[in-house]
Amino acid sequence: MIENSMFEEEPDVVDLAKEPCLHPLEPDEVEYEPRSSRLLVRGLGEHEMDDDEEDYESSAKLLGMSFMNRSSGLRNNMSVYRQNPNGSCLVPSPRTMVVCTVVLVIAVSLIMAIYLLPKCIFTKEGCHKKNHTMELIYPLATNGKLFPWAKIRLPPDVVPLHYDLVLQPNLTTLKFAGSVKIVVNIIQVTWKIILHSSGLNITKATITSAAHQAKPVEFLEYPLHDQIAVMASEALLVGQNYTVNIEYTSNLSDTYYGFYKISYKDENSKQRWFAATQFEPLAARSAFPCFDEPAFKATFLIKIKRDEKLSTLSNMPKKSTTPVTNGIVQDEFFVSLKMSTYLVAFVVADLKNISRETNGSLVSVYAIPQHLNQVGYALNTAVKLLEFYQKYFLINYPLEKLDLVAIPDFQSSAMENWGLITFRETTLLFDSNTSSARDKKLITAVIAHELAHQWFGNLVTMEWWNDLWLNEGFATFMEYFAMEEIFPELHSDEDFLNLIFKAMMKDSLNSSHPVSSAVQSSEQIEEMFDALSYIKGASLLLMLKHYLTKDVFQAGIEVYLHNHNYGSAQSDDLWDSMNEITNGTLDVKKLMKTWILHQGFPLVTVVRKGKIISVQQEKFLYHVEPENWTTDASYLWHIPLTYITSSCNFTHCTNAYLLDQKSAVIELPEEVEWIKFNVDMNGYYIVHYAEDWKTLIDLLKKNHTALSPKDRANLINNIFSLAGLGKESLEKAFELIDYLNKESSTAPLTQALFQLSLIYSLLEKKGEQQLAARVMRRIEHLLGDKIDQQCWTDDGTLSERELRSTLLAFACTHDMRNCRTTATEMFEKWMKSNGTMRLMQNSLEGEVIRAQELSRIIATVSQSLPGYLLAWDFVKENWEKLTRKFHLGSYTIQNIISWSTSQFATKAHLLEVKSFFESKSEESSQLRCVKEAIDTIQLNIQWMERNLAKLQELL
Ligand code: BES
Ligand code: ZN
Numbered sequence: 001m002i003e004n005s006m007f008e009e010e011p012d013v014v015d016l017a018k019e020p021c022l023h024p025l026e027p028d029e030v031e032y033e034p035r036s037s038r039l040l041v042r043g044l045g046e047h048e049m050d051d052d053e054e055d056y057e058s059s060a061k062l063l064g065m066s067f068m069n070r071s072s073g074l075r076n077n078m079s080v081y082r083q084n085p086n087g088s089c090l091v092p093s094p095r096t097m098v099v100c101t102v103v104l105v106i107a108v109s110l111i112m113a114i115y116l117l118p119k120c121i122f123t124k125e126g127c128h129k130k131n132h133t134m135e136l137i138y139p140l141a142t143n144g145k146l147f148p149w150a151k152i153r154l155p156p157d158v159v160p161l162h163y164d165l166v167l168q169p170n171l172t173t174l175k176f177a178g179s180v181k182i183v184v185n186i187i188q189v190t191w192k193i194i195l196h197s198s199g200l201n202i203t204k205a206t207i208t209s210a211a212h213q214a215k216p217v218e219f220l221e222y223p224l225h226d227q228i229a230v231m232a233s234e235a236l237l238v239g240q241n242y243t244v245n246i247e248y249t250s251n252l253s254d255t256y257y258g259f260y261k262i263s264y265k266d267e268n269s270k271q272r273w274f275a276a277t278q279f280e281p282l283a284a285r286s287a288f289p290c291f292d293e294p295a296f297k298a299t300f301l302i303k304i305k306r307d308e309k310l311s312t313l314s315n316m317p318k319k320s321t322t323p324v325t326n327g328i329v330q331d332e333f334f335v336s337l338k339m340s341t342y343l344v345a346f347v348v349a350d351l352k353n354i355s356r357e358t359n360g361s362l363v364s365v366y367a368i369p370q371h372l373n374q375v376g377y378a379l380n381t382a383v384k385l386l387e388f389y390q391k392y393f394l395i396n397y398p399l400e401k402l403d404l405v406a407i408p409d410f411q412s413s414a415m416e417n418w419g420l421i422t423f424r425e426t427t428l429l430f431d432s433n434t435s436s437a438r439d440k441k442l443i444t445a446v447i448a449h450e451l452a453h454q455w456f457g458n459l460v461t462m463e464w465w466n467d468l469w470l471n472e473g474f475a476t477f478m479e480y481f482a483m484e485e486i487f488p489e490l491h492s493d494e495d496f497l498n499l500i501f502k503a504m505m506k507d508s509l510n511s512s513h514p515v516s517s518a519v520q521s522s523e524q525i526e527e528m529f530d531a532l533s534y535i536k537g538a539s540l541l542l543m544l545k546h547y548l549t550k551d552v553f554q555a556g557i558e559v560y561l562h563n564h565n566y567g568s569a570q571s572d573d574l575w576d577s578m579n580e581i582t583n584g585t586l587d588v589k590k591l592m593k594t595w596i597l598h599q600g601f602p603l604v605t606v607v608r609k610g611k612i613i614s615v616q617q618e619k620f621l622y623h624v625e626p627e628n629w630t631t632d633a634s635y636l637w638h639i640p641l642t643y644i645t646s647s648c649n650f651t652h653c654t655n656a657y658l659l660d661q662k663s664a665v666i667e668l669p670e671e672v673e674w675i676k677f678n679v680d681m682n683g684y685y686i687v688h689y690a691e692d693w694k695t696l697i698d699l700l701k702k703n704h705t706a707l708s709p710k711d712r713a714n715l716i717n718n719i720f721s722l723a724g725l726g727k728e729s730l731e732k733a734f735e736l737i738d739y740l741n742k743e744s745s746t747a748p749l750t751q752a753l754f755q756l757s758l759i760y761s762l763l764e765k766k767g768e769q770q771l772a773a774r775v776m777r778r779i780e781h782l783l784g785d786k787i788d789q790q791c792w793t794d795d796g797t798l799s800e801r802e803l804r805s806t807l808l809a810f811a812c813t814h815d816m817r818n819c820r821t822t823a824t825e826m827f828e829k830w831m832k833s834n835g836t837m838r839l840m841q842n843s844l845e846g847e848v849i850r851a852q853e854l855s856r857i858i859a860t861v862s863q864s865l866p867g868y869l870l871a872w873d874f875v876k877e878n879w880e881k882l883t884r885k886f887h888l889g890s891y892t893i894q895n896i897i898s899w900s901t902s903q904f905a906t907k908a909h910l911l912e913v914k915s916f917f918e919s920k921s922e923e924s925s926q927l928r929c930v931k932e933a934i935d936t937i938q939l940n941i942q943w944m945e946r947n948l949a950k951l952q953e954l955l
Pocket of ligand 2: 449453
């Protein structure tokens with residue numbers, strides 16, 4: 001599982017392999033200010049909350065005092081009654097009451113007046129819920145003139161061919177100046193050139209043609225769609241090339257998006273600035289005016305003026321450095337290959353590197369000077385993976401260099417910019433003294449993913465964001481495939497299995513969406529970066545690979561990359577390429593369309609009668625609200641079923657059957673003792689053994705190794721999912737895991753612990769403490785011996801070390817088997833050892849934590865009983881700041897919403913979450929992740945109603 005990435009690990013699974021840690025938050029990770037609920041996060045407005053906003057209830061909450069019997073929705077109303085420092089309530093004086101009443105009456109009248117008036121007749125800015133209807137028909141530019149284009153997508157009549165971009169960032173004023181010359185080709189005669197620009201202060205625009213000199217021209221700005229229109233003074237003729245020249249200035253961004261600034265401390269604890277870019281999906285337009293859609297590929301020539309003491313990097317190797325003025329030089333980079341704007345990148349900072357050549361390309365890893373000693377592992381790994389991919393795809397990496405750069409503050413884990421991959425420091429730097437085995441795995445996975453993008457994404461790009469899965473699903477698939485091939489000892493397939501389980505949970509909600517879904521707005525595009533594009537996309541490819549065989553699959557990929565290189569593709573192009581290989585024997589397009597275009601996944605019900613196996617498919621859906629039921633009888637998947645039976649020796653006996661009807665019958669050659677479908681969970685479906693769970697339960701009890709660890713994990717997952725659906729009893733699910741004291745494999749243990757922890761968490765947060773304690777006793781009964789067997793060293797294979805880390809973290813979190821005593825002793829010993837000085841240095845440097853860690857902190861806080869309301873309050877109170885810093889729809893925001901609400905299981909909380917988002921802008925309330933949060937709470941409520949009484953009997 002990848003930590004700190006899109007799909008963050010359950011936060012209570014503390015990485016013990018790294019260092020003994022008693023508290024989920026390190027003291028230097030987060031700083032609490034006394035008397036307030038301020039969670040100080042660097043970059044998130046540390047000092048922006050004024051004293052009036054603080055109240056004593058918040059500080060009590062911080063100390064975990066006021067979480068009981070409190071609906072957080074009441075909090076704001078209650079806060080007028082402040083506590084004085086000795087704890088008693090301050091009762092308002094009669095004068096205060098009168099003043100308050102008058103103020104209240106005026107406020108209510110004002111609000112009503114505003115409500116009753118037609119929406120948005122005031123200023124644009126004053127309109128909270130925007131009504132865009134008028135603007136869409138008559139789009140008005142900032143100067144009041146009619147903007148000549150009303151759509152979000154750019155018109156197809158002008159295409160860019162080449163950009164000459166000159167930038168001068170100033171790391172003292174934190175502003176930058178830029179000029180861009182774009183050579184465009186005219187596809188259809190026009191008088192206007194529409195392109196993207198966001199937050200740029202444009203000072204001049206000219207158009208030049210072969211026949212005419214540069215002429216200043218009028219330009220119009222339309223911020224609602226991040227567009228500008230450069231108005232030609234004569235018709236632009238079909239087939240001709242013109243050069244648009246634009247000069248502008250802007251500020252380096254203080255978010256993680258666009259061309260942004262980062263402050264950090266150098267070796268001498270001196271504050272320094274670092275400038276870097278993050279353009280995907282829609283932020284290239286905030287660094288230079290451009291045709292910011294993935295299919296508008298062009299070549300780029302980039303020049304950057306910089307302080308002579310700093311370095312610059314960009315996608316291409318450096319061509320020359322020339323002096324400009326005193327202390328300022330200009331770096332010019334070679335012209336790029338044809339590429340999309342979101343892949344353009346540059347970095348200006350004080351950097352050091354190590355490099356190695358492979359197959360004609362120079363691979364380098366860069367970091368700030370004090371971290372240069374931690375880049376070795378990344379360089380070795382990148383070189384190995386690059387060599388692997390070139391062989392697998394039969395296409396060389398096309399650039400002469402590949403840089404991997406560690407950025408001190410970065411929202412995601414990494415970004416695949418062509419030739420200049422940017423990373424968080426924690427996903428690139430490996431320190432053999434302090435980094436854990438899991439860190440190594442994380443670094444390897446992230447490099448494997450981003451290198452795969454150099455082909456899937458960079459060489460061949462999805463045509464539009466609706467097919468983001470072609471980028472992210474493929475990169476994720478290749479990431480795990482390459483890891484298994486080159487680093488089998490890392491057992492990354494088990495991590496992938498866990499991710500699939502989680503993606504399926506999300507995909508079984510009403511709020512889910514097809515892997516390939518229509519998108520337009522920036523929030524919709526941001527929200528495509530989710531588990532469905534990444535994990536469902538990857539697991540569908542895994543299923544296809546098993547169905548086609550690995551050689552056919554590989555050949556299909558080669559055809560796809562060759563057919564579309566330096567261009568863009570849609571899902572159908574991939575299936576057509578695969579069909580070129582299957583050559584009519586098998587219609588990949590017909591099969592895969594049922595998976596890419598349907599939301600959710602099938603539930604396959606199996607009934608065995610002697611040699612006859614009846615199989616039947618239906619949609620697996622957690623019906624949350626009867627009125628929302630989408631009983632899509634039309635949903636039919638073409639399911640490549642696989643199965644094993646008792647009559648084979650489990651290495652070479654996987655059977656296959658394509659279920660392309662609602663139901664079918666499979667006749668076995670002989671009667672068998674048991675049958676298990678979805679071998680190793682290589683298929684994206686859940687199986688219900690209607691009358692046969694008992695057989696499988698007995699098999700696990702008698703001889704669990706008759707099934708592979710992945711099959712065992714799959715059974716555990718499926719039966720608990722079915723219990724949630726009401727198709728199987730919770731009792732059977734508990735019976736199935738009764739064999740666990742004999743289990744020693746990581747995948748099934750992790751899955752069982754995950755399922756039981758879900759139940760425990762819900763019960764605990766619902767106030768069912770006694771029942772929760774009984775669940776915990778059940779876990780202890782099942783896994784107590786296993787926990788006792790764990791030694792407190794770092795020996796064994798990675799898989800064993802990870803299992804140890806998972807079990808001990810669980811035991812310490814829940815105060816089991818003396819775990820905390822041992823951990824405390826070890827921690828104290830470590831504090832007294834050499835490690836102490838380091839620790840202090842770290843705490844000194846990390847006065848406050850970085851905002852990049854925030855979603856993880858919220859996740860950790862919201863897992864705990866004292867913290868889960870606090871986390872939600874924090875999100876509510878800081879919503880505007882959070883969405884400004886991480887932007888609406890980004891997966892950081894998706895994670896924050898999901899973590900801070902997923903523990904709720906009461907109607908009051910459901911109402912609270914609904915009304916909070918309804919009170920926000922339309923863009924916020926319409927987010928898919930908000931719908932998902934609401935679905936999840938409803939599901940939790942339903943789960944409780946269905947199972948609470950049963951649990952009482954059972955435990
Ligand atoms: N292309 C993404 C980075 C990205 C994510 C850009 C979201 C814009 C929005 C990159 O390839 C990626 O997927 N990064 C993952 C890591 C990966 C190993 C799953 C991430 O940052 O979590
Ligand atoms: Zn990616």
